[in-house]
Amino acid sequence: MRNRKNIAVKILAVLAFLVFLIINSRSISNPFRTGISGAASLPLKGLNGAMRAVKKIIPFASLREENRLLRERIDLLNRRIEESGTLSAENRRLKDILGFKNAIPFSSIPAEVIGRDPSNWSNSLIINKGSAHGINDNRAVISMKGLVGRTLEVGRTSSKILLITDPNSKAGVIIQRNRQGGILVGRPDGSCKMIYIALDSDVAPGDRVITAGFGSVFPKGILIGEVAAVGKEPGRLYKYAIVRPAQDMTKLEEVLCIR
Amino acid sequence: MHTIGRLQIYFILALALLLQVTVLRHIAIFGVRPDLLVMLAVFFGLFLGPGRGLETGIVAGALADLFALDFFGIHIFIFGLTGLLAGILGTKFSRDSARTRCLLVAVLTAFSMALHFFIASIFSGWIGLSFGGYFLGSVFPVCIYTALISIPIFFKLIEIYGLRGSEEYL
Numbered sequence A: 001m002r003n004r005k006n007i008a009v010k011i012l013a014v015l016a017f018l019v020f021l022i023i024n025s026r027s028i029s030n031p032f033r034t035g036i037s038g039a040a041s042l043p044l045k046g047l048n049g050a051m052r053a054v055k056k057i058i059p060f061a062s063l064r065e066e067n068r069l070l071r072e073r074i075d076l077l078n079r080r081i082e083e084s085g086t087l088s089a090e091n092r093r094l095k096d097i098l099g100f101k102n103a104i105p106f107s108s109i110p111a112e113v114i115g116r117d118p119s120n121w122s123n124s125l126i127i128n129k130g131s132a133h134g135i136n137d138n139r140a141v142i143s144m145k146g147l148v149g150r151t152l153e154v155g156r157t158s159s160k161i162l163l164i165t166d167p168n169s170k171a172g173v174i175i176q177r178n179r180q181g182g183i184l185v186g187r188p189d190g191s192c193k194m195i196y197i198a199l200d201s202d203v204a205p206g207d208r209v210i211t212a213g214f215g216s217v218f219p220k221g222i223l224i225g226e227v228a229a230v231g232k233e234p235g236r237l238y239k240y241a242i243v244r245p246a247q248d249m250t251k252l253e254e255v256l257c258i259r
Numbered sequence B: 001m002h003t004i005g006r007l008q009i010y011f012i013l014a015l016a017l018l019l020q021v022t023v024l025r026h027i028a029i030f031g032v033r034p035d036l037l038v039m040l041a042v043f044f045g046l047f048l049g050p051g052r053g054l055e056t057g058i059v060a061g062a063l064a065d066l067f068a069l070d071f072f073g074i075h076i077f078i079f080g081l082t083g084l085l086a087g088i089l090g091t092k093f094s095r096d097s098a099r100t101r102c103l104l105v106a107v108l109t110a111f112s113m114a115l116h117f118f119i120a121s122i123f124s125g126w127i128g129l130s131f132g133g134y135f136l137g138s139v140f141p142v143c144i145y146t147a148l149i150s151i152p153i154f155f156k157l158i159e160i161y162g163l164r165g166s167e168e169y170l
Helices: A002-023 A025-069 A072-103 B006-023 B023-027 B036-048 B050-067 B074-090 B098-124 B131-163
Strands: A106-118 A124-127 A138-141 A147-154 A159-163 A170-175 A179-186 A191-198 A207-209 A223-232 A239-247 A256-258
Touching: A002 B050, A002 B074, A025 A106, A025 A147, A025 B006, A025 B023, A025 B050, A072 A256, A106 B006, A124 A147, A124 A256, A170 A223, A191 A223, A207 B023, B006 B023, B006 B036, B006 B050, B036 B050, B036 B074, B036 B131, B050 B074, B074 B098, B098 B131
Parallel strands: none
Antiparallel strands: A106 A124, A106 A256, A124 A159, A138 A147, A138 A256, A147 A159, A170 A179, A170 A207, A179 A191, A191 A239, A207 A223, A223 A239
């Protein structure tokens, strides 16, 4: 009985310590986390590279299986076609990002996504560039399709990006058609919500949402996505809109960090 | 009486974390990924008891906190509590039944995600999603996916360690 009481007291002490940790989290976590994620960037890059290699090998393996009944020559040709297809797709993607990098009016640094948030609550990415490559804290990150998020916790060789779909993300935005302003917040389900829209504004599904450029983080006019639904929360004096981001965050492989 | 070394558990957790941040997005269905860390905290809680469940959860949470952009300590708290709860439930339900284990994983995954929602609501002040919307859009698919993927993983871990539900493991 006494033993059980002791265990319960210990457990309560641990839980109380954890509550204290969460309350003081910002001051404790940043330098610690940045160091750890910097050290872990090498295995992450390795695993990411291995995964890409596996993705390239899998079609070949299935082709070999499929072509077992075919003549050797056809097998070889098929494999070469497949190989050139993969290479040209990769080439096209890299050319696109290079062309986009040259087309945008901001100076930017291309980076590769090497990791993602381990939890299903937050939405963040780990990229393979850090302060050594010129990345700074609180800078906008974009893709070819639109705004992705902003840099947070920049390490020497890797950085974390808070996606616009993260519940902690907030950005000033406007509707492109009628310049109606609002605040965009992320949601755990991967969409965004634009709040503080005036009740008399005519926001409709399909309207494009762009950055307002109010703060110092996001430059003005970057596409975010389209309005999927509009509604009004009971008891509030403004409307809201559910915004579907133009960029599918689950499929991101390369991003551009604005300097 | 079997023993499972701490280092082995920590190694499994570190491996799960690496998979979670890199490879797991390739098996995401409609953007939903299973939660390996919660699943492992539940597994070790079920078979090793409340104390080790809490410890495993705390280590899993610490690893998650290092790579997440959330309040530091939130995963330690949630996963620790989930491991502890799994340990308590492990003494009340049959650990030999795959169906029971699967159900416990689903329930405890839902518990950890719901707890995250409420803690984040307190610290962030406001979240742009109702709990109902969050439950249907995120919690439900994640707990189903995690529960399903736990079936083969639990079988493998039980086989590797030769675990039996009726025995005590330290």
